[in-house]
Amino acid sequence: MPESSHGAQVTGRKKMYELVNVALGETEADLAIVNGSIVNVYTGEVLTGDTVLIKGDKIAYVGKDTGKAIGSSTKVIDATGKYLIPGLIDGHTHADIVYSISELLRYAMKGGTTTIITEVYDLTFSLGYQGIIEFLRSAKNQPIKIFITAPSMVTISPVAKEHALTVNEVSKLIRRKEVLGLGESYWAPVIAGDQRMFDLITETIKARKKLEGHTSGAKGNKLQAYIALGISSCHEPITVEEVIERLRLGICVLIREGEVRRELEVISKIKDENIDFTRLAISTDGVAPQQLTTDGYMEFVVQKAVDLGFNPILAIQMATINVARHFAIDDFIGGIAPGKYADIIIIPDLRTIQAEYVISNGQVIAENGQLVIQPRKHTYPKSIQNTIRLPRNFDANDFAIRVASDRSQAKVRVIDQVTELVTREAIIDIPVSNGQLQPDASKDILKVAAIERNHLPGKTFVGFIRGIGLKQGAIASSAIWDSCDIMVVGANETDMAQAVNRIRQLGGGIVICADNKILAEISLPVGGTISTEPMETIAQKLHAIQQAATDLGCTLPDIRTTLAVLPTPAIAHLRICEHGLVNLRQNRFVELIVE
């Protein structure tokens, strides 16, 4: 036994003795919760009259024979008439978007979420391996547990692909205890035979970790081809039929109720099926600042499941033990039983998911919606701030699309925004003036550009988009999915340049401007994607940006997200990155000008 680990070993043994002795009723617990009704997520029962004894960060005992365990050094919480449920777990989210981790934790903690399992795509695309390490640092020694999945980084951007984590880097990450699996990998490129993905999958299986899936739109043979590689979950189904198809394949299905999609209502009909629900879970898949400040976090999702008619015990299981089992961390979290971390929330009744007490790692962290202790604020190092490496300011010329000057128009492949997320291809005649293709806001034909901002900074592709609705001005964002691009959409090139230049000046952010005037903005200095301001300020600034967009004619409810997903291979079907347009059905770059 190396000298250096001896101290930890002794501490470990001491904690084990203490736990045993409290369980035996021989020494005093630190915390006792008495007289409550306890939801046993293992059997599905509610058991009344038991006391939960807690020593240090763990539950020592659940029962009636407390012996000498409740003494003068024991804090006692009387839960008469109340219900104890395990701390909530968000099994699939994106905690590296827009806000710093401590701001998310403020809302998680007060609402009763005690474990977050998150993707870290945004930080990884912008900062690479260092981004992940920094996220893990920010997540360390917090009052609640944070795990990540290692980003598989499927992307349409050749630059991002070139700078993606190597197989060795993922292999190293996947072996860390905070890393529970390989992050979501969009199915189509995987079954098309992406060798790097095959190698990442192999490394993950070797490390006995989970392969998080992303099967949106897949069914039948294609779905099964993807699952056959060892994929163990999916959070993408949008109908009861899709959920059942996946449950039959043995994977865990996490129903989404968050920023990008809200599926719980439609899928709630599944509650009447007579099948095993132990692989069914609920998660947010990322939650926007506005939602957090208005609705809350996982407690809102569980409440909604209850309100939609799920048996409250099942609703709780879907946000606790079912998630823990999926990630094979149920040996230490997910239920109220001896040996598990003391992550418990006390609610007034089974149908009201409002935490009167939130206990995490044995510590009361919130009471009646107010934090008792604060999450640790992480100081992000200078090296990951102000990472927008554009070498110079843009001007209108940078967004010009030149064609032969004798042409009066050209047939152009336009990104057609059919929902706020889904796009398709529209072939549209675009007028030429001064040898340039011209946007026409009156017909809702705007320009869109993707600008690489880190590895090949300034590399730009300009195209057209329909369905945004802006009548004037431009909006740009450096908080973009699955690439390291700035995305800008505008009615004219001058405003586009101003929006991008302002982001360059801010060191990352979202900016909306018109007529040479900044209308609203948020600064995202950390990796170009994260604000260091309080959640409420972020929510307010994002609201102001959306309001400004709406005032400029934007018809979409969440322009920030619409911009963000423009390069993602996750959503059908015409996408854009700094190298051009990609048709996801054909899995290849396509020309802007058709003829």
Added chain:
Amino acid sequence: MPESSHGAQVTGRKKMYELVNVALGETEADLAIVNGSIVNVYTGEVLTGDTVLIKGDKIAYVGKDTGKAIGSSTKVIDATGKYLIPGLIDGHTHADIVYSISELLRYAMKGGTTTIITEVYDLTFSLGYQGIIEFLRSAKNQPIKIFITAPSMVTISPVAKEHALTVNEVSKLIRRKEVLGLGESYWAPVIAGDQRMFDLITETIKARKKLEGHTSGAKGNKLQAYIALGISSCHEPITVEEVIERLRLGICVLIREGEVRRELEVISKIKDENIDFTRLAISTDGVAPQQLTTDGYMEFVVQKAVDLGFNPILAIQMATINVARHFAIDDFIGGIAPGKYADIIIIPDLRTIQAEYVISNGQVIAENGQLVIQPRKHTYPKSIQNTIRLPRNFDANDFAIRVASDRSQAKVRVIDQVTELVTREAIIDIPVSNGQLQPDASKDILKVAAIERNHLPGKTFVGFIRGIGLKQGAIASSAIWDSCDIMVVGANETDMAQAVNRIRQLGGGIVICADNKILAEISLPVGGTISTEPMETIAQKLHAIQQAATDLGCTLPDIRTTLAVLPTPAIAHLRICEHGLVNLRQNRFVELIVE
């Protein structure tokens, strides 16, 4: 990527492509099972009319759209009117007893057991770390999957304790992929604060493996104190109440139906409880040659569960997915779904667990109870054969217990065999003659001796036992639990010496003799515990030994097992090893002569 792993990587990628292409219906499967009804252990449904496509050792697809996957190179099994269920899993057994692994596999394979998770205590107590490595070698490249748990080796024997695996050895073992956890550790010494056990538990948790429990007789605080250390299963409950108490603690309960105990009938009443059964499993905890040759293996256990009124789907889940989930190996075994190993058995109907086909790793290994391929016979190296290191032959004097010659009797602490397994303490007046305490077969007071055979060879403790029933002769065995002792019981010292000497000559075995004549015997040359003969021969020889014992007056049904458990700390409550008698309630050595 190191050069040496490159070949494996290419092979791995190729197999992944093949699986995907079969799932897509684009290339031919190796095996297709058509027209069957498939038990979906994930949802609990039976789905009809689907085809299972298998490529290599994995399932590629389960459904109706087989495309071009069934072609001229595809073997097709028509399962019209039949049911497909996952290959059975024995989640807790002792596969290192008496028979070699290939002999067990003959029975496992033909009955439909495709995964065995076994303790390796016997080989470890006799051969140490080398015994485990040799077992793993014997289990490698077999037609079915064999996993082990690393022996925690709780023992009453000071010699065995001194030579137990070190924490570092266990730590190394536990990280191997064939090792799923730390083997059963008897609860009482653990909660008494065994530091080595605490360290083994810590290493196991670090490696994200399971802590197999052994909670016989524990309840309430003591049970919870043990579980609080992170224990994740138990196979010891003998009543419905005990099972429910454990399920509520979140651990997996494996109901036993095997050599030492048969609990299924009593516990079957649990089927009417309205609780979550996904943590309930069935296992053998070791199965005797006689049982294997007469009843069979796990198929017998599942059949019995069905016959006792368990819903057949639940009975199947308890021997497949529930076990796989417990050990966190459900990503690759336990159900019929794409990406899982093709371990499938075809049965005539849901209530008849008789495998018409057994498929393991995609290969048909048995048809209608006949093996199609044979398990690999393992050649045990000379170094682990003939390991009885007794330096000389024993004689009657070695079993003498001398007292002051003027005494006519002494109050002696006698092992009182109250069932074939459980003992208690009886204080009995034993007559003295020639300065020696004398057995008296007419009153069923026999001598019992434990002889260390490896680390301190010849170290002997002699005591008395009641409840065996032998009227004459002696029986000895080197196949003993939780120590490296030979155990011998006899009506007189001369026969005891002969039995032990014969074991010495055989290099390990079980021997029964009377009047200077060997009545029956079996040679166990491998580690002193394993025969290399066919299962049927072993069964026949053990039967002959039992018959001889019965003929000599033995009243116990399985004298081999009664001898074997004499030193175990697992069963209450007076035990014997080479150093003396141990009272398990007091957890200490106690004197033979009370006054």
